[in-house]
Amino acid sequence: MSPEQAIAAALLVPLLGAAGVLLCRRRPNVREAVTVLATLLTFGAVASLVPAVTAGGRPGLELFEVLPGLPLAFAVEPLGMLFALVASGLWILTSIYAIGYMRSHHEGHQTRFYACFAVAIAAALGIAFAANLFTLFLFYELLTLTTYPLVTHHGDERARRAGRLYLGLLMATSIVLLLTAIIWTYAVAGTLDFRPGGILAGRADAPLAIVLLLLFAFGTGKAALMPFHRWLPAAMVAPTPVSALLHAVAVVKAGVFTVTKIVLYVFGLDLLRTSGGGEILAWVAAATLLLAAAVATVQDNLKRRLAYSTISQLAYVVLGAALANGTAALGGSLHVAMHAMAKITLFFCAGAIAVTAHKTEVSQLDGIGRRMPITCGAFFLASLSIIGLPPAGGTWSKWFLVLGAADGERWAMVAVLLAGSLLAIGYLMPVVVRAFFYPPPAAGEGHGEAPLLCLLPLTLTALGCVGQFVFAEPLYRLLAPIAGM
Amino acid sequence: MPFPVDAILFVFLLTMAVVIARRQELFSAAMLTGLFSLLSAGLFTLMDALDVAFTEAAVGAGFSTILLLGALTRTTGLEYQQRRPRTRPLMIVFSTGAALIYGTLDMPHFGDPAAAIHHHVTPDYLARTPVEIDVPNVVTAVLASYRGYDTLGETMVIFVGGVGVLLVLTGRWRWRRRVR
């Protein structure tokens, strides 16, 4: 399979999968088989691109020109490769988990769920492979629209309100800020192609660069920079696999990926540094990082706590990009993968607990680790990764981030990064401590471990977190070019 | 200065328009509308527009009046007393009128043979009609031949109007009284 075909396959297979799901809506088993098959094929197609990209190749696919000078085009570079791997890889696990979760929860509208999920993956891969801002924006909006039915899955008033907030906030930021920034960039630079070193460098003066940078950063509502973060906690009403999709697989990752990609390929690190835009963005990210983490510590609802944790962790990635040096950018990019693996594990665990023990609040979890040791063990491992402690993958990304900040002698940022990790300990460890060391409530409850289809994926992802620590080398080699190493 | 027939006609016309505006007895207002058309036909004759006068007399004074009377027999002969103040229409009317009068300021004067319209295109009509069309009435020549397509359009207007009336009046379908 040539790289072009692989790109096309990666984008088309999920769509065909969605069509297949719709066609097989009357036979759930076949439908789920189609989903799993699509996930595997997609991942295969994405993975087949890795050797070429690692070897320095930049395979591309140009479809046709939509507007003059604006083709619908795809090109694979390291950052996009990483994001695509994360999205398509975690899709496999999420699908398996979803089958277990949706069935044991007796959720309705399952066909719509699987179909929209598949289209959302296609949109995420479109974002990952986009060769220009225009293509990226197209798939960015597609992702918003296809995840909307997932967020409002239950269709009750609460879900609809969350959906309104989700759609309203993401649409508003993307249309008003992001689109303006894109067209402005086009008017200034005459192109929207992603190019190493940036297209604005030399064309935009410092004030314009700062304005554009802020428009881009806040316009990418999916990156959940404060104050445009509220959609994320609200979207917690959706079923757990959807939360996994939002927090780990596609949506927020698409957001921070977009910011990073824009910083690297539209502005370029030099412009970011010289214009002073990086400094401003860094402080915005730092504020989000600390505030969200602080809010997370006081949340009792487990999923809400995880949601604020996500907001905080996303700010790490943005901060990595904003620090405007190669090492930090590398750290930020690595964190996309590390956080994805860890956060999906945490959500799987939260979902497994909800399905099995019907508990959603942290304060209800006393002693639950004795009944569900595997789930809670996985939760512990993933927590380590989020905090940034060995033996979990998060160690590396945080290490490079701190290193990058120290390289630039940005000591305040070093402090912020470390404080973030401390706060992470503060909001994650109590869960583990309660689960394992607090006595269970007097009235014994008749439940054991989570269903196998839930347990299997979360075990795998937890092991994945460790794997990311041990085998970080390939990821580093893949990403090295963007850091100029 | 000759006897100002046209000025007197204008005074009549204006009086009539005001009476029509104020008259609540609609049958007589309709008759006055017909008379208004007839008088304007007289004015058109004074201004050498024989064809227009003829048509206005036949259509405006004749047919339109029949239409109005016919409509009145099927509706009501009496207009209500209006109480609401009418500032908006007055504003519209005054601003439109002021704009038009402002626009006339740079216009060639009434009857001025030097006006642009008498020196472009029209001389061609007058000169070429005897040769190319060979009918004495230049209006007919322009109407039916030089600008015959407009007349086709005009016939189409009548066609649409007629068919529209038929459709509105005789296509009998039921209306629903409430939006549901």
Add this chain to the structure above:
Amino acid sequence: MSEHLPILQVVVPLLAGPLCLLLRHRLLVRGLATAVPLACLTIAGLLLHRVQQVGAISYHIGGWAPPLGIEYRIDLANAYVMVIVSAIAAVVMPFLPGHMGSAMVRRREHLFYAIFLLALAGLLGISATGDMFNAFVFLEIASLASYSLVALGRHRRALVAAYSYLIIGTIGGTFFLLGIGLMYQMTGTLNMVDLAHRLPEPMSPGTPGSRTVLVAFAFLAVGLSIKLAVFPLHQWLPRAYAHAPSAVSAFLAATSTKVSYYLLVRVVFSLFGAAYVFDALKLDRLLLPLSIVAMFAGSTAAIFQTDLKRLLAYSSVAQIGYMTLGVSLASVTGLTGGLVHLFNHALMKGGLFLAAACYGMRLRSSRIADLAGAGRLMPWTTAAFVTGGLALIGVPGTAGFVSKWYLVLAALEQGRWLVAVLVVASSLLAVAYVWRVVEVAYFADRDAGAHPIKEVPPLLLVPTWILIGATVYFGLRTELTAGVAEAAAGVLWESLR
């Protein structure tokens, strides 16, 4: 025969109208009415192709050379408009038998089709002509036909709507006629090319010059703005479109305002020229705020409607604001945006009104609240509505995005970043009114007591989806829309002077 294409474009539907009266038989009339717009579309396509290759075509009706006779003058701009108008007619026409059948007395159907074809002929005639007075005549043909069509709505309010449409439309038409008269007075000609040459130049550049010409322009512009429903002269539009039969609304919303827009643009750019209108009169200072107010006021009004068709109608007021914004930006890019939006809005509003017609047929109502459960019971119609709604919002991948792209680009080119932000911000209001409908259709449950509904037959679905599909297609492939619009904007911009 090919040299007669310009006149055939108009005469074919013009002849087909009376032919309906002679044929009378229902099936024959329906067949004729379906075939004619297709023929028009073919001719328009050929003309567009021809114009792209050889430039403007002039057809001397009656064999008399202009300015003596009437001329049909086809260039890129009006060929483009004629393609849109006949394409919409070709799509809407097959929709009509299924839609109107129940609403009308059977033996009167041929009158309906005659009027419909004449409306089409009128709109095409306005577009094709190179003569101002001829444009007026065809404007009146199209208008009279529209009034009658609007009156056919099912509720008695349609009659009042048609009446007030008639009154305001006639005032607009008469203003237009007065404008022509004043212009004629100063030049002695009615031919557009000739007019553009002979309109007196202002003594010093940057001043309005002759007061008569100024007032002539004002009356032409106001008259056409009434027909186009430019804010604040738009009040007739929501009433007329809300109460007309839905398929008629689809046709009128997609074509009638578009043709008025074309004529306005023709007058502004080709006759008077951008230098006069923008440098001397500073029209943009008036039109730009009005357009923006229209965008926001129309969309805001749409949000608060309880009736689906009224919602769409108010949305049209807002969308017309986008089109006039394109004019007021006073640049080729802006005009391109306006012309692209002309095409795109025709597609999406046509498709949305057809979807509303599908709903109306099954639900026997156009209230938004009655759409409950439609998402599940009428999935295809609802999907069409959602897609069309996304296009209204301007989501990338739909035609609406392309329009907004050009408008924002034009605003930024001139450094009017506030205008750019307002354009994109107004799309958010579209999100609000579209999503109100979407939520009801998908999440609300249908009353247990309500009569059962099911999906409409393919005969109605296919035309709807052709238009909706086209909004997606032209969101991605823009050679025909943006490409032609850009060239047409160039042609218009150069002016006939």
Add this chain to the structure above:
Amino acid sequence: MKQPRLLREEVILRVVSKALVPLILLFALYVQFHGDFGPGGGFQAGVIFAAGMILYGLIFGLANLQRVWPPRRVELGIGLGVMLYAGVGVATMVRGGRFLAYGALDPHHPVHGQHLGILLVELGVGITVASTLIAIFYALGRVPPEPRG
């Protein structure tokens, strides 16, 4: 039209109209075919013709008029007149001229062609106008289908 039943009983009106209607029709024909020389033409002729018919209908009753001109035939006339007009245009195209270039009707004597064209075209206008006005009169004069109010 206001009160048809009463009018019908007026003897003087009946007698006068009986004499007047043929004269009106004759005048209409004169206007129709003499428009080239003096004022008038198809449009005015059509109006006058229709006026004569309407007078007849008012005095002698709608039913009598409709026996002469059944509504269906009138409706046909509306279409026919326009078709005649446009048909002349098509004929000129078929004969190699531009649309409505009457000269093409008689290639050897373009002026004759003009005369012929104008004659036919004016006739078309007359037919359409007369039929339309009569049709509108019928439609307005119809007894309302449901009780008013």
Add this chain to the structure above:
Amino acid sequence: MSASILGLWNYWAVIVLMMTGLYIVTARDNLVKKVMGLNIFQVSVIMFYVSMAKVRGGTAPILVEGEETVLYSNPLPHVLMLTAIVVGVATTALALALVVRIQEAYGTVEEDELVRIDDDDG
């Protein structure tokens, strides 16, 4: 100034008539009255055109055989106004047809009454 009054008073008189018509259309509530106003408005516009066509000392544009020096008034506005009259009567007919239907459907032809009835309908 006096020259322009003498030269333009004709137009101004026409404009005053025209505005009277426009006032009736916009200000009166009775639908039939509005149509009458529309008639006056349109007839005045026709007067405006016909005034433009007039040439002082001219005669109707019906050619006199053999005379070369006759001054004719301008025929073109006359032609245009014949069309305008037709447009006017077609509009009037359609408007009145609608009025008749409105009377049947609502039982009134007063605009404010119609608005009130529609508001009551909800």
